[in-house]
Amino acid sequence: MLTIPPRLPLLIWGAGGHAKVVADVARASGWEVRGFLDDTPSRTGGVFYGSPLMGPSSVLFRAEAEQTVAVFVAIGCNAVRARCVIAAQDAGYSVPVLIHPSAIVSETVEMGAGTIVMAGSVVQADTRMGRGGIINTGASVDHDGQLGEFVHVAPGARLTGEVVVGDQTLIGAGAVVIPRCRIGRMCIVGAGAVVVTDVLDGMTVVGVPAGPHGR
Template sequence: MKNKLLIIGASGHGKVVADIALKMKKWQRIVFLDDDENVTTSMGIEVIGKSNMALELINEYDIIVGVGNNATREMIQTQLEVRGASIPVLIHPSAVVGEQVEIGIGTVIMAGTIINCCTKIGKGSIINTGSTIDHDNCIEDYVHISPGAHLAGAVSIGKGSWLGIGSVVSNNVNITDGSKFGAGAVVVRDITVPGTYVGVPVRRV
């Protein structure tokens, strides 16, 4: 771990990442990279250049990808990993993380989140504000669990999936890679076909 943090992306998600980093008090300096030339600061934090500068700064900074889009976040983080970047895990001080929880690099755990024991969360994922993940869950890489989503025990979420705000997943449900769920979706059975799902209970659209 280094004493400086570089956040790629200075927009909405990047701001929340920065807020968590500030509250963690582990880095002496925090800066952004962003491709919008009109953005010079965000949250009072300096934007020092465009995202393609990250590889030039790889030996100087810990680097986290503050981009909400799962596919984009995966692309950028994979490039950083190949080059040997130091990629931290960010956990808001108010989050509750149980025993024997594994969290992959580049994952961000936001305020008010509860993750119960024996759960595994892959790399580059977003566990968003006020969401809950119960015991023995398996969340694969580059998943986004939106604010206020609730997962019961022994749930499996496939790589690159996105659960919309307020989603609910019943216990022992398996969701395949690349699945997307609308706001307030209720998942009570296994999802074996990738796609977009909405409703109570969900249906594919």
């Protein structure tokens, strides 16, 4: 079953295009977006996408900070998102799962903290996902998927049944992975690729059928 923490006011860590979509998902599912955090000095103050820019992420870790808000990391880079989610959790913040109301998610799915399922996406029965995952707009993960931590399934990508994806891997927009393929850690599957064989850790694959980039 999905576990979603109580709806405290939400701070979004990040203030770029991805953060806008995260804010839309949060608001559509009933969260109050208290503000955004951004580490670019020139962006402190003012308003971003309807909520205040509240300063750099360091405000979360001041001695006087109180964990009276939830924190969601809205950073597309898998490695950076991993560091930020872990830091927020280590500091005692609630890091929720966000699911757009239009997404279809089986009640048997398990998702780690900081995962987001965006509009029009589908996650099917008995899929397991680690922390900090992104199931982007219109993507789908079919039954019995096993996704590691900080995986990004980009818009329109399709993971068919029993696919395994390692930590911090990117499945590019519109890519397709056939059933029971295993994709390793820190891989990149290029946009529009069709994966028909296993992909080893750290590989970048592109094309139809997908093969090593630059072969």
